[in-house]
Every structure is written in C-alpha cells, then in structure tokens.
Amino acid sequence: MILPIVAYGDPVLRKESEAIGKDYEGLDTLISNMWETMYNANGVGLAAPQIGLAIRLFLVDTSPFADDEELTEGERKQLDGFKKVFINAHMLEETGTxxxxxxxxxxxxxxxxxxxxxxxxxxxxxxEAFNEYKETFDGLLARVIQHEYDHIQGVLFTDKVSSLKKRLLKGKLANISKGKIEVDYKMRFPLLKKGR
Structure with missing residues (x-):
C-alpha cells in the first residue's frame, strides 16, 4: 500500500525517533508499504518519520544511482543492488574527507x-530479522544512509545549509508546508487549508 509522505513542517520530522523491538505490530507490512511508497515516489531512501512514524526505521535502495555515467565502475558496482532495511541504527563514527x-x-x-x-x-x-550489524560505508552509499539516518534523529538536509540559504528557502519551505506545490506522489501537508 502506498502511504502519503509527510511534508516539511510536520512536527514528526523534528522528533528523535524511538527504538522498536521484534514485537512491533505489523512491522513486515510496514516495511513492505515503505518500499512501495519509496519506489512510487522515485526515491532511493525513506525513513519512518517521513510516513508519520517516529520510530528508528529507514530503508535504502541505491540501485538507481548505478546508472550514473560520472561514477567509477567500482562506485557503480557498490551502488547496484544495494537494498537494505536499517532498524534501531546508531551512528558510531563519521570520518574521512x-x-x-x-x-x-x-x-x-x-x-x-x-x-x-x-x-x-x-x-x-x-x-528486518533483528540480526545486528556493525558496518562501515563510504562514498555515495554513506551519503544516502547519512541522509536517512538524519531523519530518525529529527534532522533535515535543509538544516545543513548556510543561514543565508535558509532565509532564501524560507518562502519555498512555507509553501511546501501549505501544500502549494505540485507533486506526483501522495503527500500529507501539515498546514494545508481544508476546502481549497
């Protein structure tokens, strides 16, 4: 089932998400719905807060990036077929350039x-089977994972731009919250005026 994606301005996108256990009701169905929702919107990652749930769950499928001509053969190989569910993730280290x-x-x-x-x-x-991993990722793969990880921490990519850029984006972000935007996937807008 395709779920509506929560738009900028919804408080759930600002919450630090809670860990879940094996007994989380309907987890398999939720994960399946999240994959369907992400693919329908042509995304490469989706976090539970984006569908209105403040839980530590996100998924990533970087296969679409594998067609990028600008990447090296090694990078394309790394991204092609990388499809993974992350539950109760915790960042241990961010290093490198x-x-x-x-x-x-x-x-x-x-x-x-x-x-x-x-x-x-x-x-x-x-x-999704609650097997635990400690893993290191790099390059574009690390970036996609960092972006989704930020969602379960209540952080958005627009928080990482300069204060000048934030001021320039303010109007656009307000319009997104109000639903004054054209999208080709289901969304839920926090400030949409009913009956417009």
Missing part, C-alpha cells in the same frame, strides 16, 4: 541543495 553533493528529499519536494558530509561512516543497526 568532507565533500559536497546535491541532495533532495521526498518530504521537501522541488528543493535541492549542495550538502557537505564526511565520506565514511560506521553504523550499528539491525536488519
């Missing part, structure tokens, strides 16, 4: 900005 990359977000449509992040991360997380 800082680099900028143009990011967007399904909760903040039509806004893209260059965001600087470290190129290597180490994460502790569980998969």
């Amino acid at each position: 800082s680099w900028a990359f143009n990011e967007g977000c399904l909760s903040i449509p039509d806004i893209r900005e260059d965001i600087t992040r470290k190129d290597t991360i180490t994460l502790r997380y569980m998969d």
Whole structure:
C-alpha cells in the first residue's frame, strides 16, 4: 500500500525517533508499504518519520544511482543492488574527507541543495530479522544512509545549509508546508487549508 509522505513542517520530522523491538505490530507490512511508497515516489531512501512514524526505521535502495555515467565502475558496482532495511541504527563514527553533493528529499519536494558530509561512516543497526550489524560505508552509499539516518534523529538536509540559504528557502519551505506545490506522489501537508 502506498502511504502519503509527510511534508516539511510536520512536527514528526523534528522528533528523535524511538527504538522498536521484534514485537512491533505489523512491522513486515510496514516495511513492505515503505518500499512501495519509496519506489512510487522515485526515491532511493525513506525513513519512518517521513510516513508519520517516529520510530528508528529507514530503508535504502541505491540501485538507481548505478546508472550514473560520472561514477567509477567500482562506485557503480557498490551502488547496484544495494537494498537494505536499517532498524534501531546508531551512528558510531563519521570520518574521512568532507565533500559536497546535491541532495533532495521526498518530504521537501522541488528543493535541492549542495550538502557537505564526511565520506565514511560506521553504523550499528539491525536488519528486518533483528540480526545486528556493525558496518562501515563510504562514498555515495554513506551519503544516502547519512541522509536517512538524519531523519530518525529529527534532522533535515535543509538544516545543513548556510543561514543565508535558509532565509532564501524560507518562502519555498512555507509553501511546501501549505501544500502549494505540485507533486506526483501522495503527500500529507501539515498546514494545508481544508476546502481549497
């Protein structure tokens, strides 16, 4: 089932998410619905807060990036077929070189900005069967994971832009909250006036 994606301005996007256990009701169905929702919106990642749930769950499928001609063969190979569920993730380390990359977000449509992040991360997380992992990721893979991880921490990519850029984006962000935007996937807008 395709779920509505929560738009910028909804308080759930600002909450630090709670850990969940194996007994979380309907988890398999939720994960399946999240995959369907993400693919319907042409995303490469989706976090539970983006569908209105403040729980430590996100998923990533970087396969669409594998077609990028500008990437090296090794980078394309790393991204192709990388499809993973992350439950109760905790960032252990962010290291390496800082680099900028143009990011967007399904909760903040039509806004893209260059965001600087470290190129290597180490994460502790569980998969959908609650097997625990400690894993290091780098490059574009690390970036996608960092973006989704930020969601479960209550952080948005627009928080990482300069104060000048934030002022320039203020009107656009307000319009997104009010639903004054065209999107081709289901969304829930926190400030949408009913009956318009």
